[in-house]
Amino acid sequence: MLKHSKKIAVAGGGSWATANIKMLADNIIEKEIFWWMRNGDAAEYIRNYGHNPNYLSSVEIKIPAQNISTDLKTTIKAADFVLLNVPAAFLKEALQGVEPADLEGKYIVSAIKGIVPDENKIIAEFMHDTFRVPLQNILVISGPCHAEEVALEKLSYLTIASQNVELATEFAGMLNTRYIKTVVSDDIYGTEYGAVLKNVYAIASGICHGVGYGDNFQSVLISNAIRELERFVAVVHPIDRDIKESAYLGDLLVTAYSQFSRNRTFGNMIGKGYTVKSAQLEMNMIAEGYYAVNCLHQVNKQYQVEMPICEAVYAILYKKSSPVFEMQKLAEKLS
Numbered sequence: 193m194l195k196h197s198k199k200i201a202v203a204g205g206g207s208w209a210t211a212n213i214k215m216l217a218d219n220i221i222e223k224e225i226f227w228w229m230r231n232g233d234a235a236e237y238i239r240n241y242g243h244n245p246n247y248l249s250s251v252e253i254k255i256p257a258q259n260i261s262t263d264l265k266t267t268i269k270a271a272d273f274v275l276l277n278v279p280a281a282f283l284k285e286a287l288q289g290v291e292p293a294d295l296e297g298k299y300i301v302s303a304i305k306g307i308v309p310d311e312n313k314i315i316a317e318f319m320h321d322t323f324r325v326p327l328q329n330i331l332v333i334s335g336p337c338h339a340e341e342v343a344l345e346k347l348s349y350l351t352i353a354s355q356n357v358e359l360a361t362e363f364a365g366m367l368n369t370r371y372i373k374t375v376v377s378d379d380i381y382g383t384e385y386g387a388v389l390k391n392v393y394a395i396a397s398g399i400c401h402g403v404g405y406g407d408n409f410q411s412v413l414i415s416n417a418i419r420e421l422e423r424f425v426a427v428v429h430p431i432d433r434d435i436k437e438s439a440y441l442g443d444l445l446v447t448a449y450s451q452f453s454r455n456r457t458f459g460n461m462i463g464k465g466y467t468v469k470s471a472q473l474e475m476n477m478i479a480e481g482y483y484a485v486n487c488l489h490q491v492n493k494q495y496q497v498e499m500p501i502c503e504a505v506y507a508i509l510y511k512k513s514s515p516v517f518e519m520q521k522l523a524e525k526l527s
């Protein structure tokens with residue numbers, strides 16, 4: 193028996209939002225699901241045909257047509273849980289017109305793996321500082337899980353993090369299905385920063401592949417990446433955590449090695465000589481790590497953690513440094 197109401201709004205129209213809609217609808221707990229997206233044509237198509245025309249188009253959308261809207265305030269008003277699923281770079285724009293009062297008493301669930309540009313804040317911090325959402329009302333969905341495998345109903349594990357563990361456990365119960373298993377954590381900072389960093393490491397992994405390094409080097413890169421990730425989260429939010437858990441190491445591995453990874457694909461194109469603009473145009477999807485590495489570069493000015501992989505990716509993407517040169521330089525620092 194759930195303590196809270198089961199009205200959930202999903203905000204975002206991409207692959208992960210579509211996968212989240214599927215798992216919430218496939219979960220057996222009765223609930224009402226609302227869906228906001230900015231693209232009116234896509235919303236109309238989904239209402240008419242029950243499939244997202246642009247992302248995971250094979251997934252059957254099993255929510256009532258009238259619950260799909262392009263008006264975010266109305267969608268938020270209808271729900272108690274607001275699941276944010278817009279890439280971090282566009283979150284501020286998506287929430288324009290939404291006031292702190294609109295979110296009063298709501299639970300905010302971030303499925304975003306990114307940092308809000310200019311603010312340089314992870315999503316929980318941004319929602320807390322800007323919309324006065326109490327941290328106790330904020331949840332994070334993370335873990336190694338590609339939307340494409342959810343569409344195929346391949347067994348996947350999600351981590352639901354919140355300082356309010358009872359709430360996280362309750363929300364996790366609304367995601368479990370035959371193909372989704374959930375783990376609960378109280379580490380929102382480590383979970384969010386871990387997910388942000390793994391996107392940058394996946395870009396590094398793609399760049400290495402693009403310039404011609406093999407599996408042997410790749411494994412050393414990822415072994416150094418998890419140590420870099422651990423160093424950073426230990427300074428930003430020092431608590432006792434096991435970095436080998438799925439939300440940290442697992443997510444890094446899936447993104448660094450999977451054919452479905454947006455960030456790795458983007459990095460591979462950069463390694464092969466594409467410009468940032470041309471690589472972005474080539475993809476209908478967003479590589480969060482591109483935006484995140486710039487934010488991390490700013491955030492780390494305060495913490496001064498040794499982060500050679502992030503710095504190499506930053507130099508390539510933002511200083512137009514040569515991928516071959518940066519990877520050679522990085523290789524000297526890895527162990």
Ligand SMILES: NC(=O)c1ccc[n+]([C@@H]2O[C@H](COP(=O)([O-])OP(=O)(O)OC[C@H]3O[C@@H](n4cnc5c(N)ncnc54)[C@H](O)[C@@H]3O)[C@@H](O)[C@H]2O)c1
Pocket residue numbers: 204205206207208209230231247277278279280282285303304305306337338339340454476477478479480
């Ligand atoms: N795809 C996955 O498997 C997956 C898994 C876990 C977490 N995530 C996270 O989910 C979030 C959403 O990513 P996704 O993979 O669903 O995205 P996607 O790459 O599938 O889709 C791109 C999304 O960005 C939106 N978008 C593109 N340009 C925009 C603009 N100028 N203004 C506003 N919106 C714009 C599109 O409408 C679409 O919703 C990201 O933070 C990502 O890290 C994704």
Ligand SMILES: O=P(O)(O)OC[C@H](O)CO
Pocket residue numbers: 305335336337338391394443446447448450452453454455456
């Ligand atoms: O692997 P990416 O770059 O597509 O990111 C998607 C998810 O974060 C994987 O858990």
